[in-house]
Amino acid sequence: MSGTATNPAYVTGGNGGRSARAADRLRRIDRVGDGLLYGLCALAALLGAVVLVLVAYQMVHGASPAISKFGLGFLTHTTWQPNFNVFGAGSLIYGTVVSSFVALAIGGPIAIAIGLFLSLLAPKGVSGVISPLVEMLAAIPSVILGFWGILVLAPFVQSTLEPWLHDTLGFIPLFGPPQTTGASVFTASLILTIMIVPIIASISRDLFLAVPREMQDGASALGATRWEVVRGVVLPTTASGVTAASLLGLGRALGEAIAVTQVIGAGSEIHANLFETGDTLAGRIANQFPGAVTEMHKASLYYLGVILLVIGLLSNLLAQWIGRRFDYTRGLAK
Amino acid sequence: MSEPASFDPTAPLIASGNLRRRRAVSRVTEIGATAAAVAAVAVLGIVVFTVVSRGAKAISFDFLFTGEPTGIGPAILGTVLIVLVATAIAMPIGVLIALYLTEFSAGSRVSRVVRSTLDLMNGLPSIIVGLFIFALLVDHKQQSGIAGSVALAIIELPLIARGSQEILLLVPNSLREASDALGVSRWRSVVGVILPHALGGIVTSTVLAVARAAGETAPLILVCSVFDPRKFSLNIFEAIPNIPVTIFTLSEEANPEGFTRAWGASLILVSAILFASLGARALLARSRARMTQ
Secondary structure, three states, X not given: OOHHHHOHHHOOOOOOHHHHHHHHHHHHHHHHHHHHHHHHHHHHHHHHHHHHHHHHHHHHHHHHHHHHHHHHHHHXXXXXXXXXXXXXXXXXXXXXXXXXXHHHHHHHHHHXXXXXXXXXXXXXXXXXXHHHHHHHHHHOOHHHHHHHHHHHHHHHHHHHHHHHHHHHHOOOOOOOOOOOOOOOHHHHHHHHHHHHHHHHHHHHHHHHHOOOHHHHHHHHHOOOOHHHHHHHHHHHHHHHHHHHHHHHHHHHHHHOOHHHHHHOXXXXXXXXXXXXXXXXXXXXXXXXXXXXXXXXXXXXXXXXXXXXXXXXXXXXXXHHXXXXXXXXXXXXXX | OOOOOOOOOOOOOXXXXXXXXXXXXXXXXXXXXXXXXXXXXXXXXHHHHHHHHHHOOOXXXXXXXXXXXXXXXXXXXXXXXXXXXXXXXXHHHHHXXXXXXXXXXXXXXXXXXXXXXHHHHHHOOHHHHHHHHHHHHHOOOOOOHHHHHHHHHHHHHHHHHHHHHHHHHHOOHHHHHHHHHOOOOHHHHHHHHHHHXXXXXXXXXXXXXHHHHHOOOXXXXXXXXXXXXXXXXXXXXXXXXXXXXXXXXXXHOOOHHHHHHHHHHHHHHHHHHHHHHHHHHHHHHHHHHHHHO
């Protein structure tokens, strides 16, 4: 059977040798075209993995002088003195973890509440307006948020919020006496909160919307109040997704450089008091890399990059794994 | 145990005791959730209001179209250029990845790995992308606009790929089947049927990625920050002025006049980004609704 006769795409009109040749040519073009498109697509798909591997390689390669000099002690060593060629990431890891977790502790519940409001409480017209507005918050560039943080948020935090927190919760060492400028770990956490709330809120809104209506109706029919429906049905079925969303938000907070470096005050010591200055891994890189001259200074900043990359990839993989492993739609299918 | 209350059929139906408490709790959480949403919108409002009210003072013809010290024209031009080149790199690759996921490996193990890689790329801190491009393209050479573009392309790529993939999934299978039934080869049906059908959605997800990339500062600080802010430049092989780095530099100097310029630059950047992403979102919702009809 000849493909030429049965394949309408190749019947271009007329018959005889000329159209057969033309059909043959078309078929060759199609074979090449199919192969080419597949090849290009596969190459492009491979590119993502290549980029990730290259990123990891370049980080480790750039950091190798610092890795061989300081070893793993770099992680716990807390002095960072470029003039004396002494580097350690301890205080930066501390600052990164504290600022991000405070941001998650403030932002997580707020974001989940927003998700609940948008998916279950608000009338369709209202959520249609509020949803994009919340997502706009994520679209504001971090440099502008940081600039706003220095000039508007930090003075307010320093003059009002910090004294108030110190007065009411001062018995907890985290809320020590406020400092003279508003640049502090706490201010950085607030900025990070603003950045991660829209991320977690929009993911959890989508999760809550996907909870089967019948399950909620069933609970309501048994006499559950709205909150009891949320606590008994909506949150348990989406717990894994919400956890994954929070981890994604945490990953974003851990890696944010610009806004943090603008408001955190670039301190180099570890303080229990959130109102003191501090610094994070990403913030230190953004702040010092452009001005780093010595080999070891640069290598140490690359080393910070390696740590950040490992933390970032781990939190992201964990989020993906939790999202897949405990996917509630699978549980329902069983 | 108290004796059961006597039944009074004429009493009004008001919740009492435990039910009253449960309702109150429910009410409080509802109010809390609403307050959270209001707070988020209020923060957006405050930030935008600050940027607009302080930035509007700086805006003038000179500000938009001349270089330092009167304006930020070169930075506007530079940002447009860097982002355009970044999109020119990222968009074709992103669409090809999306095609690979939907047309060539749908549901397979490979496509899961590719999607997971895209998510990891999306989660890369932008400062890491900056360090990477610095090590790859700038170290021992010089800063350049193209290095900034490549960095932004890495940031845009996963967004464009995932967005396009979602749109391509909405292209009705009947179109693919009809195309196959007519004996049309795969690449012709992709180029002639599937892509045109999904074009609107692909373009809008690209615009969203552009809006995200336009404000990225961290990579540019490392790979494209030492420039001459007075000179309009279209040469992407040298460091060219751009808005994010301009705002960052001005914000680090304690100079009130510089602050005004930084607010002005912020206003331009924010309005471009908000306008683009609001518009793209509206279009995306419309094309999605049309495709799922």
